[in-house]
Amino acid sequence: MTHGFTDRGVSTQISHVFGIAITTLLIVVLVSGVTGFVHDERATIADSQLETVGNQLASQVERVDELGQHGGNVSVETSVDSTVVGTDYRVRIADGEACQTGTFHTDSCLVLAGTDIDASAKVPLNLTTDVGIEANAGGRFRLSVVDSPASTGTVQPLVDRQPRIGIGSSFEVDRFGTVVSPVNRPPIAKFTFSPGMPRSGSEVRFEAGESFDADGEIVAYKWDFGADGTFDALGRNLSRSLDPGPHEVTLRVVDNEGGTTNVTRRLRVSGLAYGGDLDDTNDGADGGGESALTFSVTNEYPDTVDTSVEIVEILVDPKDDSLTELENDCDDGGNDCLFGEWDNDEEILVDDGDDGTVDSRTATDDYIPAGGQIIELEDPVRVSDGDSARFWIGQFAEGDLTDAFDIGVRYRVDGRMNSTLVTDVPGSPNVDDVQIEHEADDDVNLVVLADRQLDTVEFDLGGDLSGTATGIDSTTATGDLYRHELNVVGSLSSGTVKANLTVAEAGGVPAFETRGSKTINESLAVLSGDYVWQSPGDWDGATDSEGVVHASFGDRQSDRLALGYPAADQFGSGLAGYWSLDGTADDATGSGLSGSMVGGPGSDLGVFGTASYQFDGDDDYVDIGDDLGDVHRGTSSLSAWVQTAASGNPQTWQSPGILGIEENGGTDDIFWGWVDQFGQIGIQAGDSAAAMSSTEIDDGQWHHVAMTYNASTGQEQVFVDGDLEDSVTTRTGPTGTDFGSIGRIEDTAGSEEYFDGNLDEVRSYDRVLSASAVEELADLNGTLTTGWQSGTQPLGPSNASLQYAADIPSATGINVTVAADYDGDGTAEERSDVIELRDGQNAVDVTGLSGTARDFRIEVELETGSVVKSPTLKRVGLTEDA
Template sequence: MIDSRRRGETNVESVRGNNRGLSTPVTHVLTIGITGVLLVLLLSTANGFLTDQQEYAAQDELNTIGNRLADDIQKVVALSEQGGSVTVTVEHPDAIAGNEYRVSYENTSGACAGVTDTCLAMSVVGQDVSQTVPLSVPSDVSADLTRSGSEFILTATKTSGGSSSGAVVPMTRTMQIGVGQDIDRNKYGEVIDPTNRPPIPKFTFSPDFPESGTPVYFDAADSRDPDGTIVDYEWHIDGSLEHSGSETYSTPLSPGKHNVTLRVEDDEGARSTRTRLMRVSGLAYNDDFTSGAGGGSRCGGVGTTFSVTNEWGDAARVTHLSINPAADVKNINKLEYKSGSEIAFDTDGDGVWDREYEFGSIDLRDKPDGTIVRLRSAEGEFDNDPVVIDPSETVTVSMCKYKGGGNAEDTAVGLRYWVNGATNRTVVDPDRGYVSSYDVEAVSDDIVVSFDSTRQLGSLSAEIGSGSTSTSLSLSDFSESKSGKTYAYEASFPRSPGAYYVELHSAEDTSGNAASSLPRNRTATILGSGDYAWQTTGDWDSAQSSDTVVHQNLGNYDADSVALGNPPGSVDSSLVSYWPFDDGSVKDVVGGNDGIKHGSPTVVEDGTSGTSALKFDGNDDHIEIPDDPSLEMSNNDEVTVSMWVNTHSNGGSDWQVLLEEYQSYGLGMYGDDIAFEIYGDSKWYTTYPGEDIHDVNSPNKYYHVAGSFDQTEGQSYVNGFQTGDNSAPTRILSSSSDIGIGGSTVTDQWNTHATIDNVRIYDNALSGSQIDELADVTEGSITTDERSGPTIGKSGIDILYDADIDSGEEIELTVHAEWKNGNVRSDSVTLKPADDGSGTKTLTGINKNADTFWVEVELHSDLPKGSPELHGVSLEES
């Protein structure tokens, strides 16, 4: 469509249907009956912790109902896909923990925490309990949920490609309470395709009560696929993808509530999701629990002290303490200090106990889970008299006297506190400790092992091996360093080429307490530096050929690895400026036109080709590129602008800037449509598409967009397809204006809510085929140089590899050999996500002895935002 308009004069109407849906829910097999019993038992616990426990129980029950409802909806959707409209009525409890709860069907990414675009949003009235349950609803199915008390009416209608005559008669099912699945089978769900059963995600996290600044360790080892293999794991925190590719993940989290979502994918492409709500305490234990006796104690007897620091941005009000001696310590029976207070606080660090609480005696006998005490004033008032800890303030806690003997240093102490009306807990457990971030990798000719521990270790047992040969390892083989509350351990072991495993069997801290989260086992492969090894910058630079791959130090790329992408100059030599936006940098890696950030553009890890990108909020975020003669395209009157964009909201009827030099040239959006504009004759000339097929409105999807002008015609492109053109004007005016990316340098009204990556400007009009090359980054290849060396017999060749391969990614390897009568090639071997890391594959197909070899590498990603990464390959005789 040809459109000539000025900003402010255009009225573009673009209202599209919201056809979204991704992800598969998993039934959360918890028992509501057991949860109800738990609530009854909780009534016997101390007052102060009752509210806290009720919230946990309510959260469990909400999870159960939510996942059962999601399962019901999925089955109704599956029925509707056979053609027609389906209505099913089911019953679920009408209250949770005696409170009303709310359920709504949502189909926006904002309401669904960004993990998926269709979900159930649930909350309990009067409690700080909520969750979202992901759903998978195809774009050609319209689903909904209505509720009346305990009755839920579920509907699904296939909106295209089917007949409406096959409607299913509505039916009512009552949810049965029992262990596992419903006793009364959900017959309307039997239509689900039996050829592939979805994977079942499960995960744990430790410690049970994490604190800010301390890594939280997530483990999905209990996840399984009933009829296959799980090939990929994705870890989402509060809707943002943080890690993928491995069943374990560790990261410190900020104080407060966090929704942690595990998404798994099986070897047939089915996905399932599990979400858990966890709380991170901002009252951080300083790892300084000590036990003293006699003159070393405040009370002249056996006593303990420890300190906590408030890492919240607001004051914390401590109201209760739980006291629990170690389970194997039977002698401690009470805390009793007849000459003073059993519990005291030093609130200002001056060594004086400012707040003291007398209880007469705190009885610990016959209480396997310890006891809970409420802090009251020294005068014995019954109202809570909390200890207020201001932000960044450290408070020391003292408890005495311990009666009956035993190891006081093994006591676990919990602090219940409030921040802004919400309850939280910190558990000080002196004998706790766990290992996280366990990693084994090959670095040159060394196997490098590293891991973190929450406590300083006094001993460990491990082994490194290959095949049937192994060597025992001890703590003396590892170096130790400390950062904050975390101890880091690392060891390096020189080895010859081959595959090695390193297993960490067990570890103990300096007090002899065993560390949790063990054993751990990982493998790595040393490729070696022999005649048939390709793994360095020089090796990749010597390649016979390469296409749509990058192997240079550029943004998130490394020179000694190969990944998908278009290196500078690979498409056309007229590239003037290139902003990869990796790691938040706005540096021009080709020209000198570095950017200036305005607002707070956010770094996101899931950019294109496995790199990072910048997310703009549509308010005050944009990048300013100062005016420079190299960016004034009026000399030859040709220009091409290229980038990747992931939109987060409809642009509306006004102009939304992706890149613009005001009153010269610009690429942006009207509504869901990409438009390229050239300024001439005192107005903008716009290429504007008229077909919905070229809309850029799918969530969490990257589109390649481009605009070009060749003195006679302006053209716009989406994913390599020309979407619009305009035959006027004939030249580009020079405005000497700064360039804005992600927003305008003129007005915030034109700023864009989108994620942008890999921005390029050429001072030439690229051809359609060149723009298509920029848009096609899901396939790439490299063929190494030929190497001559020792003869490898035809009996067998092993190829050793080191690669990062996530879900939807593959690397295909083919070995070529030269012998006296010609060339032969091996059968290809495909590395999939299950092969992520390093390993060895045996090749077939080369039936001649040879002493000259080279390797052909094909890289593939299902989506533009992904890329496998090959770090190296080598060959050896089997």
């Protein structure tokens, strides 16, 4: 074609920036047709005009190139002067030697040449995509990038109005070249995660920095970690601990014009957890100074995944290249063999129950090549849920093993292969926890908990403290751990303390968690000022609360928030008694129904991170007294968390239950929470009909059970896990026989039936609970809205920071929203973006507020995916962002 050249430029980075935010597009119309000059003068002027036209077109070409880099097919149509000194010209994109001149040499350039005059110009280009240029009549050029590496669609047809730019669709402009009706193009969502094979107990880092918006900017990054369509975290980059098993993670990016795009990636978190116990041992060595490796792994997969894993391969890769020989030469007598068994003569031995018995033996090559050796187990090892397996790899002829090893375990779970890979040094200590303690006198102390006694500890301090903290002031043994204290590393009345544990050594061997460039980071927000919620009085001022407790009974503490029940009725009046059973039989309501333990009920893990009572089904119960019967002989309700693996009997009076009375030879009795032969639970008054659950609760799992009885109408109801499962009409009128025990059905003949299992959070009501109230009691989540805090320091979009301290176990979470009252009328005019808290102490910017205020309150959401866990919010406050 005459004016269409399809030579392509090669890649160099462009320098022009162009986006949808452009408001005017300047089109230079060149004055041409100058007359009265001689031929040479015409050629000189033509050269100059071609250079001007070339610069004009080069700017447009490079803008198209940049749009092409950012994804999608791009088309631009623009106009320049159709002739120079009255004659036509040709334009093409060239590369290589064609772009060499006396003044520049670039990889690509625009070449312009007159058709009827000896005039030309070359203009350098910086291109990274394949840009094409095609001429139409009247000085109109079409520039395009089609099927670029980031392309997501086809070039849209151009409309006739000039000038205009199309990016996947067209843009209308007014006659001055100003964009007036843009069609927004959605952003591109991308993210990465590391490590690529995350394992149980380690945080996964998610980064969305590769996301972009070709025609604007990204203003929000939202994350869904539950695959439920709910975006529960905000931020461009964040870290998250995930439960073992498969996960779908979705990122949604939002641009400045409201456009959104989602991207979902799948990952699997290894639930075969390394025990952090790589060590060298002489057990099983032949006595010649050789050493072997030993380590363990534990199956931590949840019930939602296959409860057992099958280990099929291991990787052994010593970082010390001199460790090339691996051989086990134990003698036939078993004297130098592992566990004294001469059968244990192979290099790879596995104890699948970690009980001192070898269950798998594998022989391998004596030589370990560079990069390590992957060894297939001759007998795959199966590890059940919660169990551990111990490996023995021996022996290495070089003696003591003091350098790092890469150790890998490959296994099959849920029909898929997975891996756990770690790097560790035999005999190295492991840091269990790092804590920052702030004393009442404002002194700041550091604590390191490790599985071995450390002799060297070093911290880098940050935040409002600076310098390096070294030297261990005291070491005490605490169970299986050692507590190392570094006292008074600084003093701070308010602000943030940051501490990076960079060195933790025992005998010169660094802890696994600090090896190489790794550090353990902790921070503590020391809160003070006008907008702080951390005392019992602060929480008592809540304007709304459901499923959240801050009280000083049982395992609870009044100065912090946790999931649970308060000592008062949440749904009206009528809470007659509440026994948390957290190592005490006290009635938290103060109604005088405190009891005493009989028969020695044990203590066990209960709901929401508290303890529970464990009843043996033989003689354990809690003695309350006849006042308990005064509540439950008539119209009333009972709520409790129940965990049992025992079923009962077809006959009510021969079955275990939570509380009630059997009148021997009569019908003046009532049975609350009796369990039948099928493991179903229910309520029955006298010998009339019973309301029984359809759920069999004898599965060893925690269930919330609620029962109601209306003595006037005879209606009985039974709820399990918040759902109404049965409702029947039985006899009317209250029971006349007294009783006063939790954990058994009493009998006037002295033949009591005792509950076998765990009970927790037992609540008695002297009224019939509504279905919605029962649903709330069974709900694992809770909310609290604090009262307003007013201050003198105005905070707003540019300077508001949320500081907090929280304990957030895995499978739990805390979300906080800041509400602002701009006019001081006691109502929230605006709420911030939801802030997802992380475990520990931290400070984070508050986003989503558009104005400045002096009155704030905090809306808190606590949630858990496990009934035996609860997050805890210790303190939270708003401060000026430093």
